Amino acid sequence: MKAAGVILAIETSCDDTCAAVVDGPRVLANVVSSQAEFHASYGGVVPEVASRHHLELLNPVVDAALAQAGVGLGEIDSMAVTRGPGLIGALLVGVSGAKALAAARRLPLAGVDHLQGHVAASFLEPDPLEPPFLCLVASGGHTLLAAVEDHDGFETIGQTLDDAAGEALDKAARLLGLGFPGGPAIERAARDGYPEAFELPVAMARDPGLDFSFSGLKTALVYRARELGDAGVAERRADLAASFQAAVVGQLTAKLERALDGGEWPAVSLGGGVAANGPLRERAAAICAERGARLKLVAPELCTDNAAMIASAARFAEAAPYPEYLGWDART
Amino acid sequence: MSGSERNVLALDAATDDVVVGIARGGRMLREASIAPSAGERPRHSTALLAEIEAAVEAGGGWSRVGRIGIGIGPGSYTGLRIGIATGRSLAQARGIPAVGIPTLTALALGIAARAGDPSRLCLAVADARRAEVFAQLHDGSGAPITGPAVLDPARLGDWLADAGGSAVADADEPPLSAGSGAVRFRRELDAARVETLADGDPAHRLAARHLCLLAASGEAGSPERILPVYLREPDARRWLERDNRTT
Numbered sequence: 001m002k003a004a005g006v007i008l009a010i011e012t013s014c015d016d017t018c019a020a021v022v023d024g025p026r027v028l029a030n031v032v033s034s035q036a037e038f039h040a041s042y043g044g045v046v047p048e049v050a051s052r053h054h055l056e057l058l059n060p061v062v063d064a065a066l067a068q069a070g071v072g073l074g075e076i077d078s079m080a081v082t083r084g085p086g087l088i089g090a091l092l093v094g095v096s097g098a099k100a101l102a103a104a105r106r107l108p109l110a111g112v113d114h115l116q117g118h119v120a121a122s123f124l125e126p127d128p129l130e131p132p133f134l135c136l137v138a139s140g141g142h143t144l145l146a147a148v149e150d151h152d153g154f155e156t157i158g159q160t161l162d163d164a165a166g167e168a169l170d171k172a173a174r175l176l177g178l179g180f181p182g183g184p185a186i187e188r189a190a191r192d193g194y195p196e197a198f199e200l201p202v203a204m205a206r207d208p209g210l211d212f213s214f215s216g217l218k219t220a221l222v223y224r225a226r227e228l229g230d231a232g233v234a235e236r237r238a239d240l241a242a243s244f245q246a247a248v249v250g251q252l253t254a255k256l257e258r259a260l261d262g263g264e265w266p267a268v269s270l271g272g273g274v275a276a277n278g279p280l281r282e283r284a285a286a287i288c289a290e291r292g293a294r295l296k297l298v299a300p301e302l303c304t305d306n307a308a309m310i311a312s313a314a315r316f317a318e319a320a321p322y323p324e325y326l327g328w329d330a331r332t
Numbered sequence: 333m334s335g336s337e338r339n340v341l342a343l344d345a346a347t348d349d350v351v352v353g354i355a356r357g358g359r360m361l362r363e364a365s366i367a368p369s370a371g372e373r374p375r376h377s378t379a380l381l382a383e384i385e386a387a388v389e390a391g392g393g394w395s396r397v398g399r400i401g402i403g404i405g406p407g408s409y410t411g412l413r414i415g416i417a418t419g420r421s422l423a424q425a426r427g428i429p430a431v432g433i434p435t436l437t438a439l440a441l442g443i444a445a446r447a448g449d450p451s452r453l454c455l456a457v458a459d460a461r462r463a464e465v466f467a468q469l470h471d472g473s474g475a476p477i478t479g480p481a482v483l484d485p486a487r488l489g490d491w492l493a494d495a496g497g498s499a500v501a502d503a504d505e506p507p508l509s510a511g512s513g514a515v516r517f518r519r520e521l522d523a524a525r526v527e528t529l530a531d532g533d534p535a536h537r538l539a540a541r542h543l544c545l546l547a548a549s550g551e552a553g554s555p556e557r558i559l560p561v562y563l564r565e566p567d568a569r570r571w572l573e574r575d576n577r578t579t
């Protein structure tokens with residue numbers, strides 16, 4: 001059976017505790033309790049810290065989503081939860097909570113793949129996008145180029161071989177002393193810099209495949225920073241940030257362009273936390289305009305990890321009826 | 333009278349076992365303790381909820397459950413979170429009040445029953461990994477004398493003298509200990525003048541009836557008040573280094 005009607009979804013795969021209520025393509029509530037401030041001091045996500053916060057926040061976030069949607073648990077028709085991939089301890093909090101909520105109300109439960117969720121964010125209002133389309137998801141956890149032909153699946157045509165794009169931005173921001181999360185910090189600093197100031201490797205952008213790689217870029221930045229010394233880095237921070245951002249955006253859009261030219265794609269969707277990046281959006285818009293393809297920019301609140309996208313994926317996925325899901329584990 | 337009495341459901345996932353019980357008026361209707369298969373990891377996530385549903389069924393359904401007792405540790409962090417997320421969410425979904433159950437005190441009730449001597453001190457000791465133990469001292473009725481502590485087993489003797497105070501100094505017999513940490517650190521407990529039950533003694537494992545007993549007597553309230561007892565701050569650097577992403 002498909003998950004149908006009003007869906008309550010939970011997502012805890014990384015460092016945001018999320019719950020949402022969705023009715024068809026309409027988002028009735030989308031609550032995200034970000035833990036970014038707790039992880040900022042470590043310059044990255046600490047799994048044990050994330051798991052502890054998820055446990056504290058899970059039930060209040062579910063309550064808040066129901067209140068915001070103006071519905072009681074009795075009006076929920078099905079539930080959905082992210083089963084993976086992600087941090088195992090973090091996933092288990094959401095999976096345990098969702099299973100228990102669903103079981104106690106005898107509701108069906110859909111187990112959703114987190115990446116399918118990012119793809120399914122495009123099916124939500126405003127301006128829902130219908131397949132077929134190309135989907136670029138770039139965030140702190142993933143960098144994925146997906147061919148979306150149907151609502152219930154996607155084909156990975158390109159992915160990162162090492163760091164995720166957002167992870168690379170986080171690491172660069174840490175190296176440049178710009179704070180966490182790195183994407184917005186780099187973008188802010190880059191506004192006062194010259195993207196061509198430093199030459200960073202573009203080998204991967206020229207590589208004929210559709211996969212991504214960001215670790216070489218990071219290493220190159222480490223060398224530049226070492227050459228410049230602390231004072232030099234402080235002085236050229238804006239130029240370093242602008243050059244690094246240009247290299248990341250350049251690689252993402254070069255692959256997007258190549259994928260677009262490899263097929264007949266009427267539309268492109270840009271999702272994931274890095275999709276909020278201004279220069280990335282501008283470049284993608286230009287590439288799409290040249291080819292007459294529609295560009296869908298997923299709304300910012302649906303770009304970063306959220307539960308509305310998990311509910312959206314559940315609309316097109318098989319939901320397990322009670323009691324089939326009682327023994328579910330997180331998917332590793 | 334017993335016809336209108338509500339059931340007490342209790343669960344704990346802070347030890348390697350999945351422990352679930354349901355009681356009415358002090359009588360156990362169903363109890364289970366599910367151990368991991370040899371060499372396997374604990375079955376908290378795969379066995380807990382199904383066993384809870386079976387217990388609720390045995391008690392006549394959710395409408396007969398009056399409160400949910402939830403083990404709050406200390407114990408395995410992941411198990412603890414699975415147990416609390418499950419218990420809290422069940423309570424939230426059914427509008428049932430919840431009670432936090434200190435895991436080591438439930439374990440101590442089993443030791444006290446085994447000792448059968450109201451003057452015998454009972455020491456619950458769980459394996460805390462990283463060569464440490466979670467320990468808590470109780471009197472012969474299972475009432476806590478100390479709070480739960482995490483410590484190097486080599487320091488158990490000093491800790492007992494310190495935290496146990498006159499209760500330990502004035503006792504005629506050495507405290508009796510059990511739990512996964514007691515089995516593993518028997519030698520350290522010997523050195524601390526603590527007697528440990530024989531390996532394989534059932535008192536080393538948490539019993540559902542003791543969870544139900546504590547759940548029945550504790551103060552029930554909003555499920556959001558049920559908080560885990562970790563006893564350790566997250567060691568950020570250690571966890572950052574071995575980031576356990578599953579992809």
Ligand SMILES: [Zn+2]
Nearest residue numbers: 114139141305
């Ligand atoms: Zn994500």
